[in-house]
Every structure is written in C-alpha cells, then in structure tokens.
Amino acid sequence: MTLRVAVVGGGPAGIYAADILTKSDVDVSVDIIERLPAPFGLVRYGVAPDHPRIKEIIKALDRVLDKPEIRFLGNVNFGTDVKLEELQEFYDAVIFSTGAKSDRDLGIPGEEHSIGAADFVSWYDAHPDDAPTWDFEGATRVAVLGVGNVALDVARVLAKTADEMLVTDIPAQVFEGLKTKQITDVHVFSRRGPAYAKFSPLELRELNHSPNVEVVVHPEGFDVDADGMEHIGKHKSQKMVLDTLANWVGRDEVGKPHRIHLHFMEQPAEVVTDADGKVVAFKTERTHSPNADGTVEGTGEITEWPVGQVYRAIGYKSDALPGLPWDERKAVIPNDGGKVLDLEGNHIPGVFTTGWIKRGPVGLIGHTKSDAAETVGHLLELTTETAPQRSDEAVDAFFAERGANVFTHEHWLKLNEHEIALGEAQERLRVKVPTREGMLDAGQS
Template sequence: MTLRVAIVGGGPAGIYAADILTKSEVDVSVDILERLPAPFGLVRYGVAPDHPRIKEIIKALDRVLAKDEIRFLGNVDFGTDVKLEDLREYYDAVVFSTGAKADRDLGIPGEELSLGAADFVSWYDAHPDDAPTWSFDDATSVAVLGVGNVALDVARVLAKTADEMLVTDIPAQVYEGLATKKITDVHVFARRGPAYAKFSPLELRELNHSPNVEVVVHPEGFDVDADGMEHIGKHKAQKMVLNTLSNWVGRDLEGKPHRIHLHFAEAPVSITGEDGRVTSFRTERTHSPNEDGNVEGTGEFTDWDVQQVYRAIGYRSSALPGLPWDERNAVIPNDEGKVLDINGNPIPGTFVTGWIKRGPVGLIGHTKSDAAQTVGHLLAATTETAPQRTTEAVDAYFVERGVEVFDHDNWLKLDAHEVALGEVQERLRVKVPTREGMLDAGR
C-alpha cells in the first residue's frame, strides 16, 4: 500500500521534505498544500529581486514538483479551506512547513513607529496578500536594525535607485513606489562588534556593487577583542566577512549619490517621533559580550537624525489552528520534527520541518538536513491510517467546499505568463502582483 502524506507549506522546507520522501524505499503519494497560487515560499517572496543567482534554486525545486508522486495544491489555506481533522481523513501523516513571515519585536520605547523588514520585503517582492503601496514619508535618512542578510537586502533596496531595480522581476507598482524615494543615506546598526556580523560573505560583497551606492564602514565600535578573534576562529564565513569589512574601514569615498553606513557595537535604545513619524533614533555604544553572551552598554548614547526605522532583527512564525504552540520560541513544540502535545508526547501522524520547527535560523540549504531528520521519523512511525486513500477523494473535498485548487499545470501557465511579461521589457520575468491576477493567468 502507498503511504499518503500531506505537506502544508510549499516553500523550500516543504518541497525538500517531499523530495526526500519520494527518494525513500517506501511507496509514497505526497500532496503539497500551499496558501498562495505560486509555490517556493521565501525563495519567491523573501529573497530580494536583485539576487537572481539565489533564485536559481527555484529551478531545482520545480523539478521536484514535477515528480509523478507529488501534487502541488495551491490556493489552499490551512485553517480556512481545510483543517487538521479533515487532512487525517485522506493522509496517513501531515507535515507542517509554513515557515516564518512576521517580524520579531524590538522591545524598546517608540517601537510602534518602526517598520517591519518582513513587511517591506513582502511589498518589494510583490506578495499578493500585502498592500500594493509603500510610503517612504519623504525620508532622506533611514535606519535598518540587524546584521543578517535580510538587513542587507533591505538596506540595498532602500539605497538603490528605482531604475537599478527595473532589471529585476518587480512589477510596475513596486517600481513606481521605489521611484518616490528621496533616501540618500541608509544606516545599518549592529548590536555587537564586526566579528559577530551574520551577513554571508557573498551578500556583503554584493552590497558594494551598485554604481550609485557606496558602503561606509564607520571605525567607531569597529573593535575585535580576544573573544571576537576566538569567535571568528570557529566560523570561517564570519572571518571572511570581517576581512571584507576591515578593508572598507576608512577607505576614501567615491562621492556616489547614495550611501549605506555600517555601524557596529550600537544597541537600539528608543525611537522618538511626532504625528506618527520618526524624528530621531537613539543607540547606546556596547562592548564585548559578557559571560552570558550578551553585550553590555557603556552609557555612551547617540541620537541619529533619521526619518524611518526598519526592524530586520529576525522573523517569527505564527501559530496554526488546532496545533500546539510554543509562544516563547514561536515554534510548534516538537522532538526532532515529531509534534508534541501539552504533555510532551508525540502526536501520531503529525510532523514539522523548516522554520516552524527550529525557528528562523540558517540559510535555505540548511532546510535539507532538517527535512531529512523529520522524514526519517515520519517513515519510522507512520502506518496506513487514512480512511479515504485516493487523490479523487481529496479533489472531491475541495470541489464540495468551493475551493479553486491551483495545481502544478496552473503554476506553469502563471510562470510562462510572467516570463512573457518580462520578455516584452527585456527582463527575465515580471511578477503578477495580485492573487486574482495570478489565478487568471494560471487558468
């Protein structure tokens, strides 16, 4: 008999899990349920559009979706169109891989005046469920808080001209929004010193490639003590990042019209504003981590004249209907991917993988080993339990509830439509920015 598995979430984590399942020695039938009409999750809607090399991974993911044992069921919202108890009728196991889309909180006075990086990324990536416009409030100087790749993406998009971004897949509404920017200076703040920056080496180097943007690494706070040296000694990538940053400290400026400033050892303290707009942002200089690994303030404060503040300090997953939730860590409680009930016991046939399992850490490639661990437990513990074991039964369920399921063929039509839009403008593709537009193109 064929094992039937549902995967809720069509991003890299879910697709990798499906791929690993089909490569096992067990006969499987996998349905990937995705809330959006398009697959690929954060690869499509979380990677900056001027990173085409990173998006090459989409080609590999699409080859997985084309497998005979896998079905893509897009435009299906878990919790609204289908619930866990419904899925148990048709599947022996359910894997949740819904990722993380919300922004983490700062926990400082005036935070309500700040903007979430995740919201900004969703806007410039033309996520169909988000607002089509973005206001830059005539800001000329802005702050970005965080030292990860998302912070660099946000800083780069804020600093680049709209015309530079027009070679990417952004639709007209995003280009027109970016064209309203008056930003000349983007200040990126890191709580710790440069030895602890979490940028990937490639992302950091690409920050310096724009003909209109120069990167300024400020020497204040750019200190590497014995602890920092020990840290980079254990992390090759961060040593490469530090070497790049060191070469940029104090270099002569070229006089480009836009600047990205990198500030280290500056912790956010407060945001002040007037009439709902930011007027100032305060930081405190920090020094080396203490025994607990946390940085400590020195009592030296700086007020920065910025008009917007973007939080890029990490994503946060959201709870799912009918499943336990760890509010503190923002994950579904689990033991190596086996979902646990309130008593800490595994819930039969229920698994997690990706950021909803381990939190929003690691690059896209890290999800492969994570998915392998979850799939290993699934195959070891799952037996044929679903009463209705056919794809026809699943299809009938959605027809009865009036859900327009978007399958892989629909996605390929949408994909071809976006590529055709791009060809007209000599671009690789132009995204369709609305859900209804995506559905129309795929029909």
C-alpha cells in the same frame, strides 16, 4: 499500500520533505498544500529581486514538483479551507512546514512606530496579499536594525535607485513606488562588533557593487578583541566578512549620491517621534566589547540619529497554526525531532513538522534539507496506513465541495510561462504578477 502524506507549506522545507519521501523505499503519494497560488515560499517572496542567482534554487525545487508522486495544491489556506482533522481523513501523516513570515519585536520605547523588514520585503517582492503601494514618508535618512542578509537586502533596496531595480522581476507597482524614494543615507546598526556580523561574504561584497551607492564603515565601535578573534577563527565565512569590512574602514568617499553606513557596537534604545507620531530620530546605546559568548552590555552612552524611518531586520518568527499546539516563547510548534508534541509532551500520531516552524528562523538551505530528512525519518518509522479515504479523487471532491479554487502545478507552470513572457517583452528574465486574482487568471485561463 501507498503511504499518503500531506505537506502544509510549499516553500523549500516542504518541498524538500516531499522530495526525501519520494526517494525512500516506501511507496508514497504526497500532496503539497500551499495558501498562495505560487510555490517556493521565501525563495520567491523573501529573496531580494536583485539577487537572481539565489533564486536559481527555484529550478531545482520545480523539478521536485514535476515528480509523479507529488501534487501541488495551491491557493488553499490551512485553517479556513481545511482543518487538521479533515486532512487526516485523506492522509496517513501531515507535515507542517509553513515557515516564518512575521517580524520579531525589539522591546524598546517607540517600537510601534518602526517597520518590520518582513513587511517591506513582501512589498518589494510583490506578495499578492500585500498592498500595492509603500509610503517612504519623504524620509531622506533611515535606520535599519540588524546585521543579517535580510538587513543587507533591505538597506540595499532602500539605497539603490528605482532604475537600478528595473532590470529585476519587480512589477510596475513596485517600480513606481521605489521612484518616490528620497532616501540618501541608510544607517545599519549592529549591537555587536564586526567579528559577529552575520552577513554572508557574497551578500556583503555585493553591497558595494552599485554605481550609485557608497558603503561607509564607521571606525567607532569597529573593535575585535581576543574573543572576537577566537570566534572568527572558528567561522571561516565570518573571517571573510571581517576582512571585507576592514578594507572598507576609513576609506575615502568618492561622492556617490547614496550611502549605506555600517555602525557596530550600537544597540537599539528608542524610536523617537514628534507629537503627530512621525519618526524624527533613532537612539542607540554604545555597547561593550562582546563577552565570550557574544552577548553585549550597554555603556550608557546614547547617540541620537536623525532619521525619518526605522526598519527592524532582527529576525523572522513563525505564527501559530489553528488546531495545533504552540510554544509561545520559542514561536515554534512543540516537537521532538519533527514529531509534533501535545501539551503533555506526547507525540500526536501522524503529525509532524519541519523547517523554520520546527526549529526557528535560523540556518540556510543546507540546514533545511537535513532538517527535513530528520522529520521524514521519524515519519516513515512511525506512520501506518490510517486514512479512511485514500485517493486523490476524494481529496479533489472535498476541496470542490468546500469551494476552494485549487491552483495546481500545471496552473503554476502556465503562470510561470506568463511571467517569463512579460519579462521577455521588457528584456528582463521575468516580471511578477503582483495580485492573487492576476495569478489565478494567468494560470487557469
């Protein structure tokens, strides 16, 4: 008999899990259930549009969706269109891989007046559930908090001109929004020193490629002590990052119209607003050199930076799913190697998880593959044929009765062709369709 599996979440984690299942020795049938019409999750809606090379992963993921054992059922929202107990009528096992799309909190005064990077990223990546416009509030100087690749993406998009971004896949609404920017200076802040920066070497070097943006590494706080040297000795990529940063410290400015300032050893202290709630400044506290474990402590020395907006890029977090247990502190589904656990710590039969909602928002694509392999291993070991209704036709009839407008892989392929055609007309690789209605129309026409 064929093992029937539902994967809730059509990003890399869910697609890798489906791929690994089909490569096993067990006959399987996999339905990937995704709330958006398009697959690929943060690869499509979390990678900056001026990084098309990173999006090459989409080609590999699309080949997985072409497999005959796998179906893509998009535009289906778990919790409203279908619940866990309903999925268990049709599938022997369910894997949850819904990722992380919310922003972590800072816990500082005035934080409610800051902007989550996830919201900004979703806007410039034309997420269909986001508003078509973005208000830069006339700011000329902004702060970005964090030293990961998302912080670099946000800083770069804030600093570059709209015309520079027009070669990417952004639709007209994003281009028109970027044209309203008046930003000249983007200040990026890190609590720790340069040895602990989490940028990837490639992302950091690309920060310096724009003809309109100058990267300024401030020497204050650019310290590497013995613990920092030991740290980079264990992490080759961070040694490359440090070497690049060191080459930029104190170099002469060449007069480009926009600047990205990198500040180290400055931790967030307060978002300052006026009487009307408009951001007017951002306060940081100078920190000590990191301890052996990389943690820092404040010195009490406060600096106030005049900025008009503050963007938090300190990490994503996952959201709880209806009907599933939830670890509020870790913001993950409680699990043991991908086996979902109830409140007593017992495995819920047939229920599994993988990706960031399993382990937290850490790690790159390689981690996602190994993570999925662990989950699938447990699934194949523990799962038996339990679903009473065992056909694709039964699933399709259920969603039809529920009134769900299911967007299949064939529909996605039509949408994909449509976006590529839009791009070709403008000598670009692609132009995204920014609305859910437009996506559905393009794919199902």
